[in-house]
Amino acid sequence: MNAHQHALAATLGALVTVGVAVLAARGSQQPAAAKPPPARPPAASLARPASPSRAPDAAGFIQRWLLLEPIRVSNQLTESAVQAAVTKYAFARSSMVPRDGQTVTVGDESAAWHAVDTLDYNVNLFHFAYALNKPTSNVLFWAVTVVHVPRDLPGMRLAIGSNAASVWWLDDEEVIALYNDRQAVIDDGVSKRVTLKKGAHVIRAAIVNAGGATDFCARFIDEDGHPVTGLTVSLAGEV
DSSP, X not given: OOHHHHHHHHHHHHHHHHHHHHHHHHHHXXXXXXXXXXXXXXXXXXXXXXXXXXXXXXXXXXXEEXXXXXXXXXXXXXXXXXXXXXXXXXXXXXXXXXXXXXXXXXXXXXXXXXXXXXXXXXXXXXXXXXXXTOOOSSEEEEEEEEEEESSXXXXXXXXXXXXXXXXXXXXXXXXXXXXXXXXXXXXXXXXXXXXXXXXXXXXXXXEEEOSSOOEEEEXXXXXXXXXXXXXXXXXXXXX
16 A cells, blocks of 8 residues: 555544544434423413402402313314313312312323412403413313302302303202303303302313313302302312
């Protein structure tokens, strides 16, 4: 091998060495972690509760709730699809009221409960989810609250509205369900007459939204359709 061939071989060897080192370095590098989405301001229509309990507003609407971060479901709002989703993700159907900040596992993800007061008669779930960088379409929301009754109240009815479909329980008994795409209309669904015994009563709701705005409202009305206001609402404790 002449001098020229020796030089060429040395050059090729050096290039191979450099190439191997570069490939090794690249192989040892970890992929860059995905950046979290930018923080958004709090929901304008919702606030953190500032007192242990509160009364319904002058029209009887319940304004304090525990909301579970939205769970992804199909965009079907038929009775069968909604009931299947509610059954599959039944995170709010027991005598134990969830705690603010408590989490549940949904597949490979977790969802947290948030205590909120709405500044309006209705609870704007779109505002709630958007402020948390959570999906607002094709989702299921759970809502829970505890109503304290000062004395036996016969002939009461739970009256609700939702955008879109929803299923409602009073003390773990299903009392109202609304299906298909709809706007949240006051008293759109009304339960049968019940006697609210003195003490605590748990209201639970599952609201399923396919797309666009989503919200709900709830209150008790008496036998004559008048709002019931002599109640208090809290979110703590086992009932």
